[in-house]
Amino acid sequence: MAVTDPETRTPYGGARKGEPGKTFDEIWQQPRGLRYWSAVSHQAVGKRFIVTGFCFFLIAGVLALLVRTQLIVPGNTFLDSETYNQVFTMHGTLMMFLFAIPILGGFAVYLIPMMLGARDLIFPRLGAFGYWCYLFGGIILMSSFLFDAAPDGGWFMYTPLSSNEYSPGAGPDFWLIGITFAEIASVATAVELIAAILCARAPGMSLTKMPIFAWYILIFAFMIAVGFPPLIIGSILLEAQRLLGLPFYDAALGGDPLLWQHLFWLFGHPEVYIIFLPAAGMVATMLPTFVGKPLFGYGFVVAAVISMGFISFGLWAHHMFATGLPILSLTLFSAASTMVAVPTGVQIFSFIATLAEARPRLTVPMHFILGFLFIFVLGGLTGVMLASVPFNLQAHDSYFVVAHLHYVLIGGMVFPLFGAFYYWAPLFTGRMMSEVLGRWVFWLMFTGFNLTFLLMHLTGMRGMPRRIATYPEGIGWDRLNLLSTLGSYILAAGVLLFVVDFIRHRRVGPHAGRNPWGAATLEWLYPLPNPNFNFHAIPAVRSREPLWDQPELTDRRAERIDGVLRGTADSRRETISCDPITGEPIQIARLPHPTWTPFFAALGLAVAFGALLASFYWISLAGLCFSVLVFLLWAWEPSDAGVLRPDGMGRTLPVDLADRRSHTHVVVVGLLLVLFALHASLIFGGLYLWNVVPDFAELTVRPLGLPLILAAGAALAMAVAGTVARRWALSERIGASGAMSGLTALLAAGTTAALGWAILPVSPFDTALGAVIWATVTFVAVLSAAAVLWGLFNLARDLTGATRPGQARHAFNLATYAKGLAAMALATAGLLLAFALTGGA
């Protein structure tokens, strides 16, 4: 089919979604009233994450005060044991899952597009979907208080304490389901941030010119994508054990309680660094502003952040030093644990070197940065102590660890976060927070914090274990606990004063104007508060500190600044999308307008999860189907791809390109990364049980060989069919491509059927290994079902004429997905075949 003149070609269906007759400003306006909740733009979603996260912080903080109040005197009866256990469980859970990660993700969602020169995140609906999942997951978890079934097994949910036998109530179910749901949100946000950072930057912003914060967030997002899956799998397996009786962790049937600990800490240890990285990124962003010089050693910091992203995955078992692992293993993890001090040290010294560059201004955020250095360095040093096994065996699960982890998390995350609130508040509200109150907030928090937690090191060395609701009098813990509790009240007073200041500043804070701190990064380009579209025209960036080095950005009114994509061609929201490495524009990305689809997709899932808790399985299934339907509608919308548009700076760029570097492809690759991590967690579980409980591995019935070979063949053929569909789509053979998509779907179904046939003789109820085999095949089956839906979806689009010439993204991305799925199916079939060949019953 001949390509018509791109300039005159009407946008395919894009006009339907576009809002013709509206001005640029109107198109980008945030909807008002009830419809505000349909907003998907990063400013709205980011604020929602931040506000919700802060609410959870306050709730979890109150819980912490309850804990401290209970421990103020020995033998206290303020809370009974059951309540106390619920309180400390929820304190940890809320802080780790519903406060730290989401609020940092919220800051990233809010800041990244502004810093990188984008009008919005590149997948705004995914961000909105993530937010709703997070909110609903949080509500499910919190609702356990209403049913008097709050989880009380600790935020680490060790089994068998969390099994049906020892926790017959619904507490663990609330925890597992609520948290898994909220984790889906974190993973969705992470994949979205990866795509946003790699694909939507200002023209000319290569990776080396990226603000350091974006590097931190990029690694943060990758770590979430790889680090959360082990816990998601662990939680699903535990819930399946509770619900269906599959014996994954049941020692009586060849399971192992330590498998849960491995999966939990495979997530749990990187989690600490996941929390630390964005906060350190905030420090690395604020610090240069107040020093007035660029971050010293940018390259070193980037290298340190990357190496931290890797090395922090090799430490998980240092939470398991006392579980009786062989000394050789302990030593491996001890060695790996100490190594993580190096990238940490590089960052700290890089911050110190930056301080020496020029006379720093002692503002409120600067107070928090100094507080961060003080507290975090101390926490890091006690962390090194804990990497020493003999010391760890004494300190583990004692108040020493409580002290250490609060030094690392409050010092490494909460202090930078409060600094960030003071620093970026003008961006949210257009007004400055109080410099006077801010100092009070800081000093209250700093004194209260150190009084509370410094003493706990000693309490722990004097033998006080964690998680005890009462303690006996006179053995040396009384006075220390009293002082810690008093300290916690001072800390709380600081937080309360912060809330007061925040509410106050929205009314009476001085107007911020333009770039109130004299910062260097693009989020300060406009007079505050920022317009919802961030940029009238997206400026070219030549420097890492554009506002300092590029006078053309600061010498005129913000809306006059030169750049690409001024105005709008098709009454659509759009932003520029770049080559992931060089930052050169390669396409114009069309962005969604306000829509309810993410809300309803998440709502369907919420119904599914909620009904699962109440054991209404049919409602659960209905919710899931509803959600899938909404996703299909979401994906069905007419594509804008295939047209060319001028970018306003002399280039003509395609809209929504089908290419390896395009954002949709990057997000599919990111998704595959998550899926690989999920799959690898299952494989780890299987190999682990096979290795650690060999007797039961021998008892496990072997899968059938022939169907496994068939499955492998079908998986390979599926990858080939997907690839052919991609090629034909790119050469505009729409019908033929559709047929190949259909074939891909068929082969995906065939792969699953063959795998299912192979494991029919294996019982999931007799041994834990058999259960893991079933879980792994089920996982591949679910992914195959997605491939089936996707292939049929593409076929339907191609047949109904929804696909227009030049549009190939749907087939392009399916091919990549099919290859990834084939890899997982092959690995599964291969391992099962190896298992089948090793004989057995």
Add this chain to the structure above:
Amino acid sequence: MERGRDILALVAPGLVWAVHFVLIYALISAACAQRALIGMGTVWIAGLILTVLGVVLALWPLRLSNAESVRRALLWSSGIFAAAIVADGAFVLLFQTCGG
């Protein structure tokens, strides 16, 4: 760092470290868990080979990149990973059994 190859050079040592770590962990698990698949001799030899190989591969990307902006950072990140590989691998030689 403008080119893909330089990015690869920055990420490659980390990947080498990750693979090395997983393999060492697998070796130790194979020797020390219930099944006792392999003996300590195998752990020694395989660990040594893996560690030497790991160090070489972690430092290899230094040859890949010439961009001045990357080289210094790369030098140190390869160095850090190489040191981490040595730390994760060499200690095995201190042990005669899984227990000491």
Add this chain to the structure above:
Amino acid sequence: MTDRADSTLGVFGAQSSLLPAGEGAAAALGLTNAMTLGGAAIFVIVMAFVWLAWRRQTGGRTWWILGGGVVFPLVVLALLFVASTGVLRAVAGGREDAALTIEVTGHQFWWDVVYDPGGLAIRDANEVVMPVGVPVRIVLKSEDVIHSFWVPKVAGKMDMIPGRVNETVMTATEAGRFRGQCAEFCGLSHPLMAFEMVAVPPDHFRAFLEDLQGDAADVAGPAARGREVFLEAGCAACHAVRGVAEGARLGPDLTRVGGRAALGAGMWPMNEGSLAGWIADVQDMKPGANMPSYAHLSGPDLRALAQWLGSLR
């Protein structure tokens, strides 16, 4: 050893790793002291750096990052790693030399203790007696959820995991009573799961074992009525008292209960009053325990039972 000693309840430092009375704890304390001093010195130096950087605008130097961030940590960490691996191997080694084995099994929320499980297999509970200066192999198991065996004054902790058998070696270097406590969160009464480790001279230990082997002594008077109550009320379904009712293992062995310094797994001083209170009101004193409260026992019966139990030493 049959005399009831004072328990460690209310004794300052009875559970403190900073006052070691065992080889493992002493070695760990050495490391702790060295690392605390070293860590404090590093902290002061880093903070001094911050202060200097703040006061004098010398400009950043790359060697700070490389020296402070890479070289210095690597050197310190290598030293620390070698030292702590050495300590670890010294502490954890020597299992083969241990002449005596004590098997401790964790239950919600008490400890089942068996001396020399391969040979004599004498059962006791909630108190671990061992000879001073002799390495003792401690075998750790769990019957229900994960617990952790920790006597900070003697050695570091080791978990008790269902389906697994963990082993550790402990050597007490001083005679005395040391408080231990479950260190892994194990449910409702996790804070009330303590015990005492009693280190005695080796000849005392031999005497203790011989003593323990025997059956519970016969008694006369009101205490004899207590024995009848014990059997009538069904206590023997869970508790064994050698020579009276044997075999039950759901609850702690009571053959020597009156000789223990503390009641309820190291939580309350042992006397007839607290024994009576305990029997009548277990669920209030220790929520979630598997034993029901025997509030329905009549006052005289309860007193007799407490008196009889108190006499079992």
